[in-house]
Amino acid sequence: MAIENQNNKEDVLTRLDVAKTQLYHWKAVVVSGMGFFTDAYDLFCISLITKLLGRIYYTVQGSSKPGSLPPNVAAAVNGVALCGTLAGQLFFGWLGDKMGRKKVYGLTLMLMVVCSIGSALSFGSSPRAVMSTLCFFRFWLGFGIGGDYPLSATIMSEYATKKNRGSFIAAVFSMQGFGILTGGGVAMMVSHIFRRCFPAPAFSVNGVASTPPEADYVWRMILMFGALPAVLTYYWRMKMPETARYTALVAKDNEKACKDMSSVLKVDIEAPEKKQEENPGNSSGDLNSFGLFTKEFLRRHGLHLLGTTTTWFFVDVAFYSQNLFQKDIFTAIGWLPPAKSMSALEETFQIAKAQFLIALCGTFWGYFATCLLIEKIGRFKIQVIGFFFMTVFMFGLALPYHFWTLKRHHMGFVAMYALTFFFANFGPNSTTFIVPAEIFPARLRSTCHGISAASGKAGAIIGAFGFLYASQSQDKTKTDAGYPAGIGMRNSLLVLGGINILGLLCTFLVPEPKGKSLEEMSRENEVENKEPI
Secondary structure, three states: OHHHHHHHHHHHHHHHHHOOOOHHHHHHHHHHHHHHHHHHHHHHOHHHHHHHHHHHHOOOOOOOOOOOOOHHHHHHHHHHHHHHHHHHHHHHHHHHHHHOHHHHHHHHHHHHHHHHHHHHOOOOOOHHHHHHHHHHHHHHHHHHHHHHHHHHHHHHHHHOOOOOHHHHHHHHHHHHHHHHHHHHHHHHHHHHHHHHHOOOOOEOOOOOEOOOOOHHHHHHHHHHOOHHHHHHHHHHHHHOOOOHHHHHHHOOOHHHHHHHHHHHHOOOOOOOOOOOOOOHHHOHHHHOOOOOOOHHHHHHHHHHHHHHHHHHHHHHHHHHHHHHOHHHHHHHHOOOOOHHHOOHHHHHHHHHHHHHHHHHHHHHHHHHHHHHHHHHHOHHHHHHHHHHHHHHHHHHHHOOHHHHHHOOOHHHHHHHHHHHHHHHHOOHHHHHHHHHHOOOOHHHHHHHHHHHHHHHHHHHHHHHHHHHHHOOOOOOOEOOOOOEOOHHHHHHHHHHHHHHHHHHHHHHHOOOOOOOOHHHHHOOOOOHHHOOO
16 A cells, blocks of 8 residues: 555656656746745845935944944844844745645745835834834845745745756846846936935035935835735646645645646646545555655765765855945945935935946856756866855955055956856855755755755855954055955955855755755655555
8 A cells, every 4th residue: 555655656757857847847947946035135135225224323423434333233233134044944945845835935025025115115213213123024034035035945846847957947036137137227226316315425415414304215125125026926826736745655645736737737647536544553654754854865865964064064155245345345445436425315316336247247147057057067067166166266355455455456356256256156146046846855954945045044154244343454554545454354255265165165064955856855755666565
């Protein structure tokens, strides 16, 4: 009886692996990907408005020097969403295995909608109160974003065919690039409109830094836009059925799995007849149901989980510190003018333009290259290539740092900086998201992906807070343009290069899933093949 049930499950899963790519696959990519579009927009748009927040709420009255967020406030505003994301990845990753992927998928999206709007409406009678309210909503925004990581990756991996699984998961993750790009575009558009409607010189006649009152609407509109794609996606998420792999392997309902997949994939999968088990205690689920904290899991997947957590940790230290503080890097090398030479809206526009150009020229194409080549050269090689060239370019920026600043070779610096983003995304930033969704058992897949992703966010938090304080260690030497040479910035880039080397070494703990089914990679049939008849 158990063998018959096993054959029924294998029939469903085999049909899924060999099915032709159909419209529903692309619909799943878009529906899952729009969550990641929202995730990236919400996480990275904060870096576009932190300087504006400083000028609005922390400019000293009567001073000609533009205000800036105090270091502790800047750290909280930039990092609190990452803390929420870490918690959400662990919680929703576990919940996705306990309750099913679909049941909690819409909850994460609604949480993002409510908290995006709440962030934009942050209120208070003092600057500290406004920042506290903003941090509160951004924590819970991050909590919802965190749930999207394991659920989107797991759903796409379980829907996809064996031949195109890596490309489909990479396509979902590539929407992060569109989110970053859109964040820069929206910030440029909003700040430009307000700049034209409410023109202001860099300084008013009495020498006070110019920040028009209308600037307060700019950062709120930028944050609120993050709710729009989430609202538009909610209906289609609720229409998606549960994945057949969860239904068959975890919920043990082969009939429903066949019915769901027959309807959405347009393939003829005959549902097995329900028959009563003679020995329920010997079912395949009981024989192959080891938990996360067991010796059997450690034997089969312990090194794999160590590999996925460490590589994701190391890449996120570099990726998030670069993304969240690129405005500070560009100011330090002189690509962006100093704040005192611009009005608040002009500064916001220039920061958004810099992020938009980096995303357009480097970030976006890295995602595209991964989607195109991952099934040809494999996850392992892409990750090794990415870490290697990230290391090369980080050291290329850091070692001759004074050459880039003192000699005003700013565009060379920017070009190499963009290449680090290209190889992050044509490399470990993409593959660390893909692989954990492919190598663990179905009943633990979402949990293990959540743990791996949470490890990455721990790295992002360390990168965000560490880079913020390290980059403030400026020396007193001035470049010929009058900008600080930034020993702290140089040392930060050197540290990030060393971290990439560690990520490269940990890559050798991760297996290559290319060309293998999810069940083959997770070894879910290993015990089941030994079960008694």
